[in-house]
Amino acid sequence: MKGRGVFVKFAIAIFECVLIAGPLAHAQVTFERLLNAAKEPQNWMTYSGDYSGKRFSQLDQINATNAHTMVAKWVYQTGATGKLETTPLVVDGILYATGQDDRAFALDARTGRPIWMYQRQLPSDIRPCCGRVNRGLAILGDKVFMGTLDAHVIALDAKTGNVVWDVVAADYRTGHSFTVAPLAVKNLVVIGVSGGEYGVRGFIDAYDAATGERKWRFYTVPGPGEPGHDTWEGDSWKVGGAPAWNTGTYDAATNQIFWPTGNPAPSNRGEGRAGDNLYSNSFLALNADTGKMNWYFQFTKHDEHDWDATQVPVMIDSGGKHLIAQANRNGFFYVLDRTTGKLVSATAYGKTTWSDTKDADGRPVAKKEASPTLEGHTVCPGALGTTNFMAPTYDSQTGLFYVTARDQCDIFSTAPQPYEAGHAYYGSAYFPSEEARPYLGFLKAIDPATGEVKWKFQHTSPTWSGVLSTAGGLVFSGDAEGNFIAFDAASGKPLWHFQMGGAVYAAPIAFAVDGKEYVAIAAGSAVYAFGLP
Amino acid sequence: MSRRWRTEVVVFVILAAAAYAADDRNPLAGDAKAAKAGEYEFRINCALCHGLGAHGGGRGPDLTRAVKKHTHSDADMFQVISNGIPGTAMPANGTNGQGVGMTDEEIWQIITYIRSQEVKAPAKPLGNAVHGKDLFYGDANCSLCHMVEGKGGRLGPDLTAVGGSRTREAMIDSVRDPSRRLAWGLTEATKEFPHEYESVTAVTADGKEIKGVTLNEDSFSVQIMDSNEQIHLLKKDKLRSFQKSRQSAMPKYDADVLSDKDLEDIVAYLISVGAK
Secondary structure (H helix, E strand, O other), rough: OHHHHHHHHHHHHHHHHHHOOOOOOOOOOOHHHOOOHHHHOOOOOOOOOOOOOEEOOOEEEEEEHHHHHHHEEEEEEEEOOOOOOOEEEEEEEEEEEEEEOOOEEEHHHOOEEEEEEEEEOOOOOOOOOOOOOEOOEEEEOOOOEEEOOOOEEEEEEEEOOEEEEEEEEEEEOOOOOOOOOEEEEEEEEEEEEEOOOOOOOOEEEEEOOOOOEEEEEEOOOOOOOOOOHHHHOHHHHOOEOOOOOOEEEEOOOOOOOEOOOOOOOOOOOOOOOOOOOOOOEEEEEEEOOOOOOEEEEOOOOOOOOOOOOOOOOOOEEOOOOEEEEEEOOOOEEEEEEOOOOOOEEEEOOOOOOOOOOOOOOOOEEOOOOOOOOOOOEEEEOOOOOOOOOOOOOEOOOOEEEEEEEEEEOOEEOOOOHHHHHOOOOOOOOEEEEEEHHOOOEEEEEOOOOOOOEEEEEEOOOOOOOOEEOOOOOEEEEOOOEEEEEEEEEOOOEEEEEEEEOOOOOOOEEEEEOOEEEEEEEEEEEEEEEEEEE | OOOHHHHHHHHHHHHHHHHHHHHHOOOOOOOOHHHHHHHHHHHHHHHHHHHHHHOOOOOOOOOOOOOOOOOOOOHHHHHHHHHHHOOOOOOOOOOOOOOOOOOOOHHHHHHHHHHHHHHOOOOOOOOHHHHHHHHOOOOOOOOOOOOOOEEEEEOOOOOOOHHHHHHHHHHHHHOOOOOOOOOOOOOOOOOOOOOOOOOOEEEEOOOEEEEEEEEEEEOOEEEEEOOOOOOEEHHHHHHHEEEEEEOOOOOOOOOOOOOOOHHHHHHHHHHHHHHO
């Protein structure tokens, strides 16, 4: 009976193991779970928390009453220099995030202790435009997915970080790269390319999550014979830009992916690309299965100020209407009907000088004199925009849309520049306008129904931090001085702050493990988690 | 050392020397087409501080001057553009937040462009630096607030390096109208904008008034140096009032206070120190 004794002991050992090991779930992240992300608020499973783009957490353990007692729970140092723009994902107690130079890592979400780390061996001659950054992962099944600075899409095993598949999307030597957090939809990994500074022809791709096989590609600049091609002068479409470097959203009711696009190239010179330059600076509504376009809406036609419309689209349902909203880089807050793509309203939410009229649809129209000149002249907002890639949030409890905004004007200058593959292609430059100093940074709360700014909090200087809202009546954001701040969502009053020692270029998330709520954000070169004492 | 080892070392040394030699001279020197390409790159990557045409903006030196503080040869210039200048606002290639990282070829194009813009002699003769130094430490009272080479006050920025990093016009402008463009103070590694020398008046809970300049500030705290060079570390929510002003703490030196000639002499002094 010796043998049975061993078996019993072994069985007891396994049983004890299950009892004491805490969260051991690690169930497959199915499309069903992603669709119903709101039902598991302890997890943060997509870039914006769910498919709606709201970056709103149902968690309310940390709330306006106790937020002032929050403390730091852990810090994870990436050990790298440069900006951290990542939004972490959290699934069943494990936090997944990305770092500089295409790092990815998995941490114990309760302690910050690393489980695995991946770092890509990047070619020495990559030239990403705006820092060697990455904004995060997508998760589906037992894999996490990442776009790389050398324009590959890769799948990593979620438990080990091992590379499962690695496919080339484009040639990095012509300025293509990925910085965006992909979006997993059904069995697909959807991702948009960066490279508007190099005159790439933008695209949005969908890959089979299991194999890496490309299922569809939508070129954001139409080729010959395609609708919209005639909005480009001559051959300018070939180097037209319109990258797609920020994460879109998904509407299951209509099976549509809403994805935003960026500037036409060259960014500061309209001469040589006469026309509206579709589909730059637009929202695209694409069929999730085929990548076919259902509708588009272009925010800034024939842009000459680098005003990418690559801000996260936020789906809002209000009064029986299915809407989609965007605080655009050009300084206007837009609300569209997401079934038809028709404009509902456009209201300035920051300092703008480029438009004082609207077209028949209500879309702000650029003044001729706002075009850049050889010597340069001042236009507001500046090239960095009233907002930029920093993620906004919509709080369904207050009914307010919160966004990081800045008032900065730039001197826009333009000069002819020939296209040369792999070389920066700006058509000149912009400079901060000294006369417009100081540049002001804000957190603004906008009522989407009216476009009215209900409250604003002025930072010491402009910040690149994204924003999170929670059911605890709180809004979280960071600043350029290194603070992470909890605001009262209704009034904008700061209730708590923590000095993290590095500027914020990332967006916060909320999650829970073992019934305890955490709020996490990246700052400087580290990821921080906060909670109640 | 075996014979084979020795051979390999010799080959390595020769190769290293060849590589260095290749980097030591600009392969595009004098090439007009490269200069034009360099002009595009310059507008994107450099003009933000050095101005369109490389004549120097308010933030960076005039690169059309043949004599430069940090660079003599094209190879020096290549190093500076690639790696930046520690302790100054000059960033390493690709890290200025504007523009993209440049390839070696593009850096050589920029150097070719800068060389094509150089004028061999200063447009105007400089003033009398010896007299300028007397004024700086004497009648003009500059040293009450500014240090040069370790001597002087602390309330304003140290001016030891300013002569090498600002144009003459920018220096004159900031003496005549100090508030037009406030001086930059502390630069933090990850922060987009440097701190500026703003004037401040804070009143503490017990009614004490503190006037000075901000050394740094965020939404919740402020670090102030008062006119007696005392540092005050204050939490904003504990203050009775907090007022900032973009009116510089430095007085305006009009021509009736400081003549054009005397100002030229002070600038000549700062340039002579800055060129060291």
